[in-house]
Amino acid sequence: MLLAASTQRTIGLVILAIVFIGGVVYVLFNILAARDELGSETELAANRRPYVDDEELEGKTLDLALGSSLVLLTIVAISLPLYWLGEPGRHEGRIVDSHRIFADRGGELYNGGAQCVNCHGADGAGGSVNTVITTEAGEFVAQVNWKAPALNTVLSRFTEDEVLHTLNFGRNGVMPAWGAPGGGPLTEQQLQEIVFFLRRIQIDEETIQDQVSAGVRSGVEDLLLDESNEEWAVAVRDAEEAKSATAHEVRLAGRDDFDFSCTDNDADVCVADSDAGAALLAAQGAAQAPLSVAVDEWLDEAVAARELAWEMALEADSTLDDPGNEQVWRSAAVQLLSVPGGVPGQERFQRYGEVLFTNQAAAGTYSCARCHTFGWSYDATSELTIEDNGHDGPLLDAYAQGGGFFGPSLLNGNTLDQFETAGSHAAFIGDGQTIGVTYGRGGAGGNGQMPGFGANTESNPIGPGFTNDSEFTYPALLTEEQIDAIVAFERNL
Ligand code: HEC
Ligand code: HEC
Known part of the structure; x- marks a missing residue:
């Protein structure tokens, strides 16, 4: 596309050069060949020089004038369709450019402004977030590492609208709400830009x-x-x-x-x-x-x-x-x-x-367990998370695999x-x-x-x-x- 765009530009420049040089030559030629205007009198006034006679006027001079206008007309006739032919390419190039700019901005939000990178990892490779589990009454239960899924495959799993839904509303209190509908800080435009960035990293x-x-x-x-x-x-x-x-x-x-x-x-x-x-x-x-x-x-x-x-x-x-x-x-x-x-x-x-x-x-x-098995996302059966929290044993003795969490029970x-x-x-x-x-x-x-x-x-x-x-x-x-x-x-x- 870029190549095509620059070929267009080259052709345009060549045509411009030809027209310019032709114009200069034409003007110079006219100045050199200039004669004073022929008056309506048959007898030339003493202060006037005679113009070329009819014979010459209808011959070489006219041919030259007609010839050069034909050349100019041809140039215009060729360059206009050429320009027109290049229009879709220019249009596309403009879209690609703006999408690239959107994706760049989305990347800045991902890595900077919105800090998605802290939980979802560099280039969306997946990560975790250190978070606190509480009872329904809000009492502290444990501090755990909750898996944050990779986003470099998210567009295989979800349509862009579905991704926007999660971005707008967050999930399970661990994935924050980012969009205005969920009370988050980002604008619709910014969320779109993040989606453009996600396209790039799949x-x-x-x-x-x-x-x-x-x-x-x-x-x-x-x-x-x-x-x-x-x-x-x-x-x-x-x-x-x-x-x-x-x-x-x-x-x-x-x-x-x-x-x-x-x-x-x-x-x-x-x-x-x-x-x-x-x-x-x-x-x-x-x-x-x-x-x-x-x-x-x-x-x-x-x-x-x-x-x-x-x-x-x-x-x-x-x-x-x-x-x-x-x-x-x-x-x-x-x-x-x-x-x-x-x-x-x-x-x-x-x-x-x-x-x-x-x-x-x-x-x-x-996995499916991250949404269909309670506690799986934060390793609730492991000893390690527990000792850090002063528990006598794991948060769960065993998982009820497929027992339901964010997704329904499959049991x-x-x-x-x-x-x-x-x-x-x-x-x-x-x-x-x-x-x-x-x-x-x-x-x-x-x-x-x-x-x-x-x-x-x-x-x-x-x-x-x-x-x-x-x-x-x-x-x-x-x-x-x-x-x-x-x-x-x-x-x-
Ligand atoms: C504080 C940590 C944190 C931040 C910051 C964060 N996320 Fe998340 N995100 C999570 C967690 C944890 C989950 C999984 C939630 C669950 O298991 O229920 C998640 C889930 C998601 C999902 C659903 C993916 C799936 O396959 O289920 C998307 C999409 C997503 N996040 C995008 C983003 C984007 C984009 C940003 C930046 C604007 C972001 N997240 C910022 C922690 C975070
Ligand atoms: C991001 C979270 C998430 C993941 C990961 C996930 N699911 Fe689900 N699943 C859901 C939700 C939410 C529903 C309910 C959909 C609805 O009601 O619209 C569901 C519904 C289902 C149902 C239908 C259950 C019913 O009775 O209606 C099946 C079967 C299912 N999931 C299987 C799987 C399998 C198999 C996997 C892994 C390959 C998986 N899910 C991964 C969230 C998830």
């Missing part, structure tokens, strides 16, 4: 999938270290227990090897260099290689169950592989994976769904009631809830706050790269396979 599909997969792997690792009966897993658990017992003992006895300068005030961390700490590190080191292999196998098995389900569905209904039936086939397969005893290995697939439901990657951005077959088929359930998770649009059997048309985890096509005049796209598709956050796993998990809650 990341691509590959990076998203890398993040999701890394989170899944680490979730499966935790699960295997907790549950596996393999020697390496047992060794890590034993070493953890020993370390924590040592830490406790050291702390109670006030022994020398407890580091009192340790600001974390956590015995477990403060004796990290003890023998027990070193033993744990060794056990973890030894577990690394077999753990990685075990994670691969675990995931392969999960995916295999889905493939089997597709085959079994086809066996039951041979029309499923007819052209155009792919989503019906998919729905039938997920249905099988969701009903108890439907497919061998389906429990593994459902647990894969649970790992995705609680994916920690990018400050929990890709007790709720999703079976809401979505008749596994396919419509999966479609809802892919699309999310759209402002004012009802869903399922009784889903109200809310404010679009249930994100869509599939791709989102937004009809921006200008996409994130500021190209002239009338539509732009932001990549999916979860693959169909991943969404299916979550569906199979949720339909058994």
